[in-house]
Structure formats: C-alpha cells, structure tokens
Amino acid sequence: MTLGHPAYQQIRMHGLGDVLREHTRSRPTMTAVVDGEHRLSWPELDQRVNQLAQYFLANKLDEEGRILWLGQNSFRLLECILASAKIGAMVCPINWRMSAAEIGSVIEDFTPQLVVWQQRDLGDTAEQVRAAARHHCQWIAHDGNDDASYESLIAGQKPVDPELAIHSDTPVVAMYTAAFDGKPNAALLSQSAMLYQSLMIAYGYSITDQSSNLNSGPLFHLGTMLATFATFTFGGKNVFIARVDAEQMLKLIEAERVSHAFVAQPTLLQIREINKDGKYDTSSLWSSADAPEWTSPLCMPKDSPFALQARVYGQTEVMGFTTFGFLGGGGAGRVSPLAQLRIVDAQGNEVPPGESGEIEVRGVQVMNGYYHRDDENQRRYHDGWHRTRDLGKRLEDGSVAFVGPKTTMIKSGVENIYPAEVEGCIRQHPAVAQVCVIGVPDPKWEQNVKALVVLKPDTELTADDVIEHCRQQIASYKKPKIVEFVSEIPCLPDGQPDRKKADELFGGGGYPVSG
Template identity: 30%
Template sequence: MRTLGDLITRAARFSPDDVALVQGDRRFTHAQHLERARRLASALHRAGCARQDRVAVLAMNCTEYAEAFSAAWLSGYILSTVNFRLAPPEIAWVLGDTAPRVLVFEAQYAEVVAGLKAALPSIEIFVCIGEAPAWAVAYEDFLQTGDPEGAPLEARADDIAHIIYTSGTTGRPKGVMRSHRAELAMGECVCLAMDVRPRGRMLEVMPMFHAGAQSSMLAQMWRGGEIHIHRAFDPEAVLKAIATEKITHLHLVPLMVQALVDHPGFESHDVSSVETILYAAAPMPVPVLRRALARFGPVFVNAWGQTEGTGTALPKHLHAVDGPMVELLGSIGNAYPLTQVRIVGDDGRDCAVGEVGELWIRGEAVMSGYWNNTTATLEAFHDDWLKTGDMGRFDACERVFLVDRKKDMIISGGENIYSQEVERAIAEHPAVAQVAVIGAPDEKWGEAVVAAVILQPGAQASAADLITHTASLIASYKKPKQVLFLDAFPTLPSGKVNKVALRAIHASSHA
C-alpha cells in the first residue's frame, strides 16, 4: 500500500458488506464508508480544494470525523485536527497557522466559530455537523454536492496526511506534519503490537484529534474490521459496549483503565471478548495494573510514542505482577520493527546499558517536521534522528525504561532525580489515587522534590506517611520534601498532567 486511501479502497473491495464504522445506532459498511468518503472528497474539490490544501475539523468523536479523514486520504488534502478543549484564542491560533480552506465543525461549536470567522480569512466554506447556522452549510447537504466516484485527485506516499498540534507546554503548540508513508508505518506498528486481526472490533474513546486515536484506528484498518466510536470516555458505556458489541481491542490511558477496573458495576458486564488493551500516554501505577490484570486477564500492552513519532511497546507476556519479571512493568519495551531507538548522552555518545540519556528515534513512522516552523524542525533532529526530549535507559535486552521528560528532571544537591521513579514509589501507597512529582526551587539543595497527590475517596494519609513510605522504596535523597494534597490536577488539552501549572500552584501555596 502506498497511501492511507489504499486502506479504505482495499477494505471496500475485499469486504464490502462487512461493518466498518459504528456509532450508536449508526452503522456503515466498508462500501458505504468509501462512497461517503468519495462524495466528501469530491465536494471539497468542487469547493476549491486542491491536493495538499488544508481541511480542518473541530469536533468530538463521530463518524463524520472518520469520513473527513478518509476523504483527505483519498485525494491528498491535509487534514488538520483541532483540539475542541482549547480556548477560542488557541483555536484561532491553530486555524490561523494552518490556513485551511474548509472548516468542518460540530453545531455545538457554532458560537465559538462565529466569533472567530472575521479573523480566519483563509476559510472559504464552513461545514456544520448537525443543525447549521445561516452562514454555514449542513454536512449532509454538502456531502450531496459531491460525486460518488470521488475527486479527480490522488494522494501520494510522501504527501502530508495530517497536521496534529502538540500540547504547547513550553510556548505555542507546534503543528506536527505526518506523511502518508509515516502514518501507514505507524498503523502497521500498532497493528503488530496490539495483535489486531481481521474482523476485530476496535473501540475508540480517545479523542480523534489526537495521534493516539489515529494510531489505533489505522491499526484496525490494516486488517479491515470494525471501528466503534464513542463521543468521549464513559466507563459504564465502555463496559456496556464491550459486553454487547463484543469489543476485542481498546486503546486507553491509565486513568481510563483505573476507572474501568474500579467501576462498581464491573462484575455485571462480560469482558471476556477483550483480547488487547493498549495503554499509553502515561505510566501505569503497578497497583492499578495488578487490579486490571486480575479483572481482564493478560491482555495489556504498554506503548510509548509521541505525536512526532512512534517508538516502543512492551508486549502482553512481559506484564508479570510477581516474580523476577515484575521489574519489567517499569519498561516501555523494545523498539517497534519499523523504528530504531538510541539513548544518547549530553556529549552525543551512545549510553551504556543502565546509563540514563535522551531517547532518539528514527524510522518510517517519524514526522516530516513542524508546520511553518523550520527552526523547531532543525532543533528536533540530529541528522535523521528525532530527539524526543524523553530520558531513559536500556537494559541488557535493549528494553527501554523511561525516567522522565528532559525538562522535568529534578537536580537536588547535585543528584539527578527522575520524577517517574518517585511517582511509582508513591503510587504504591494504598491511599494514593493519583500522583505527580515536580521540582521546586530550594535555597539549600537547588531544587526540592514535591509530590502533588490526590487521595483515594475516603482514604487518609499525611505528608509524613507518604514521605516515610517513599523512603522505604527508593533512596532517601529522592523522597519528597513536601506533599501537596489536591482534589484534581491541572491538565493539558491532551489530558496529561500540566506540570507547569502544578509548579505555579505550589509556588502560590508556598509564597
């Protein structure tokens, strides 16, 4: 296969009457999905879109989102995803940066889009999913303006398929350009890691604007099968879908896994159809993983990657919760077959086994660069190696153990302290529901370790309790000097903990 569009046409040729997309009561076969995608591609062409023009989508998960992806893949448009959790000025910045010709948006965002229209001169047509305002065209009406044979355009392997924006923790978010070639490679890697099979049923609850959702969707598309779309994550709805739709594969973040296994109605749902749960985006606390394995069985795969590139996976058989292999639960596994990984020191040399350095990756599943940002692109690469900004180490089998983001490493009294190691130790305390570790300025030590903690409902633990517990598991100099108890963590639009905001909260509380 050369392009992502080939995934769509291949499924329609081989399995035209098999189900492709499911959302609630809506079901589309592969043949129906291809026809609707071709109509949309043609409608966009008739609206003035040429190959590599941008089409932006501002929506929650829905089948129309999947159709927009497929239309772009068939005809070579660049699909720019917009995080619906962003504030209006942030949305305006992303749309201004990509300068799309068409914006597809859901009716619930009509007021936001109306307020931004004057500042977005590149957008010639606004297409609304749902009840359209007077200044937009309804999605289904727009679809009917297209030819069922598609647009007279064809995507190429090195065309940019997607622009996906990073969280922007250190400034403006950057638009990651991912080619058809890279996205096909990513889908193949995740397909292998998740043991995806023909006629599998992949449940999508991760937001479709995010690279994570796209990776698992593409993994299922490699093998045909069904993609079941949920608007957002709801543990009861997920458990019900697993039982009634016989879901086989899921991609979740650890907090979602925790919500499922701790759901009071878990035992009343049949989850025996689940073959693989891939978890990513954050480390899984070992106590949560133990409970998850007890409830779901040995179905878990840990994956690591970034919007900029796909990296590693720890397979199911290495998820042991007892015995000598238990230490591997702290690993993100080996490089994917189409990816190479190095761990590089500050001096540019490859680190020895056990030595901590920065992860560098290269391979077909790596981005083409940052949109409209040549400086950031040049800074991100060394030759053809992507410098990820994540710190880790190899074991003797070249399995990777992450220790921190480079910018989050704490230096206290001249010692490097990695927040994830401290977080894993604190998470072992039975009263702890969630934990995030940061560094705070300290006159004596340079930086001090601070733990922000959310306790389990009804549980009690003091700062002294948690500090003593941590010192029993890791070196004393790594234990937190302070504990900040919170009801909730600030998060980035991607859903990850916003440690910049955590540092501000700590600074304010200790002013």
C-alpha cells in the same frame, strides 16, 4: 543504479486510500463503522469518502490542503482523514476542550482552508472563535441539518473515486503536541507512518478483522487514534461515541461485542457501579461485570502481547511508540523494527550502554517535521536523526529505559502538560513578577499542577485569581490546582527556574517515567 521501470513506481504506491479501496473489494458485507444511527459497510464508507474527497477538490483542497477538525469523536473524522489521504490533504484534530483563545491561536497557526466543527456542546465556543478570527476560511457543521451542513454538502457530490497518485509519505494528520517551549507545534504524520505503525499496534493489541474497537478515548490524542487506524487497517469495526458516557459505553460494549476500548480509571469506577448487577453483557471485553482484567485505559484481550508487556517509549513525533515491552528486554522494551534508536551525549556522540543521554530516532515512523517551524525542525535534526528531547539509556541486553523528558513534563490523568506553557499564561497577568510551575503527586491523577508565584511590589492577587486567569486563557485541565505565593523562586545560573530545587522546596514530584 536503476530503480526499476518508471511505471512500477506508480504501481507500488500504496496509502490509506488504497487500504479502503481494497477493503471495499475484500470485505463488501462487513461493517466498517458504527456511530449512533450510522452503520456503514466498507463500500458505503468508501462511497461517502469519495463524495467528501470530491467536495474537497471542488473547493480547491488538494495536495497540501488543510482541514481542521473541531469536534468530539465521530466517524466523520475518520472520513475526513481518508478523503484527505485520497487527495493529498491533511487533517488536524484539535482538543475540543481548549479555550476559544487557544483554538483561535491554532487556526491562525495552521491556517486551514476548511474547519469542520460541531454544534452540539461546542457551538458557543465556535461562535467566539469565528467572531475573533483573523484567518478566514469555510466552516461546516458536521452535525448540522441545514443545506450548508456536512451531510447536505457531501450528498450533492458524485461518489467517484478521485484516483489520484498520492505518495504514501505525504502527511495526512497534523497533531499538535504539548507546548514544550510555550508554543504548541503541529507534528506532520504521513500515511506510511500510520500504516506501518498500524501493523505493530494490531499485533500488539491482537486486532483482526473480527475486532470491534470502541473509540471512547479522545481522538485528538495519537495514543487513542492508534487503535482506530490499526482497526481500520486490518478491516475491523470502529465504533464511535462522541465523549465519555459510562452507561452509553456499556450499551455499546454489549450491542457491538466490543473487544477493544479506552476506559480511564474514573470511568471504570462508574462502569463497575452501573453494572454491578451484570445488567449489561461485557463478556466480549472482560470476563465479568467488574472488569477484573483492567490494568490500564487501553483495554484489549488479556493475552495480547501488549497487555502482557505494557511497557513502551514514544512520542507523537515518532508516531506513538518506538519501543515495546513485548519485543523483549527490560526497561521500556526493545526498538520496533520500523525504527532505529540511539542514545547520544551533549556533543551528539553515541554513549555506551548504561549511560544516560538524549534519545534520537530515525525510520519510517518519524514525523515529516513540524508545520511551519523551520527553526525547530532544524534544531530537531541531527545528522540524519530526530532529536526527541527525551533522556534514556541503553541497557546491557540492548533494550531501552526511558529516564525522563529533557524538558520537565507534568502528567495529569491522560493529559501531558508542559510547565512553560502554563508559566507563559500566568506571566501575562500584570501583577505577576515571576512564576515557576511544578507537578505535585496526586493519588488519583498521578500529578497536579502547582504554580509558585512572586508578585510585583504593591500588588495583590489570590489563588483563585490566578486559576481563573488561566481558565480564561488555556484549557481547563492545564490550569494550576494549587497556587503558592513565594518571596523568590530558585533559579539556575542562566536565570531559568531551578525546577529540581523548586520540587525539593515546594513538594514537587511524581513526574512520569517508563522503564
């Protein structure tokens, strides 16, 4: 069997760096990014990316090189990913709201050669991390102004494209997923997965080269990064704001004629209050100042396929969404043409429509595996399929309904919180004998975190003590808002917490569902 002429294997290689190269040729006068005082055309963005790629190479960052982004939203994160795409390296954007201890754990796990960090808002945390770190690497402040800062270092490099032959299946983004087993895992996402998924997202969100996407959602989440790369892939304009600021967002919506954005409900309420007199022109995004089209944080043209059928199933490990309501059917919609999906029983046999089982996925958008998690990668692999650890069922019309996580997940606002991680933190307290974490319904945030705690004999602890203990160890949004001290926790025969029974006894519920 022939695969064609060998020379054509290189000719056919096409990744994110190649998309940038072609935009430079095809859209030389169009705006690629806007971020504060920075306004770059495609050729200007490509030049900066080439300078950054040359800096990476000069510092021995090439294929399998690792860069950690510790910062808020910035066009420089996009530059880091694109420069990495050109040389075969990968970037890990982490949640900047994590505690110093959590960030330190990620650094020890990911072992980056370079950390690109932010002085503003994160300077104190970064200093704590560096002082305690056992893994030593180079740190560059992306918003610094001295000779060792990001801008100074890339300015000293020649804007020469490295022109390396990088396979599109090379991982380019490492995205830490929520800690379903008590320890976060970095899902490795390839250039091809990002490109292919961008085609689906652009279609679903109605993104074109005339689109203006406000990067107002946290880019350490894949759900918000999808719109960034769909906009990039189709030659649209990406507008960046470091963090949520309702009035600044309104100014950008007006100035940049924003057509797509991420606006969570609390921010929307602020926007409505600030703009109740129509001070800012938001007609590029909504029909009037009170944003009547808003139905979810993902804001886009109201007649886009996704807005009309906002039903999906997915996870970070499969590059976001793998089913879409706009592809038809009920539940969470039909499977993307980029993937195959099946529902299997405990023995791995596919079950008939109507029966629940574990969702398995295969195809170009599935991750390349978890970074340095050989055992977990083996557990997730099943006969050529990726085990999602999610439960679903195939409907009679062939579409898919999501039943729920095999490992219970708590959804608080836009954040996914896994009980095992919070329990592991609380269990470290010397006064705690047992703990079970459940989600309780909340009218504003969907769920809150509640901790059921059994104390060791002759010990005392208050709810505030437990909450403060968590605040010191894990991200603040993961800490329990409610702590109840109980005499015992219901358990299953294997000794694990009986979460269903705990929910019944202590007010749990409201867990996320789709379809």
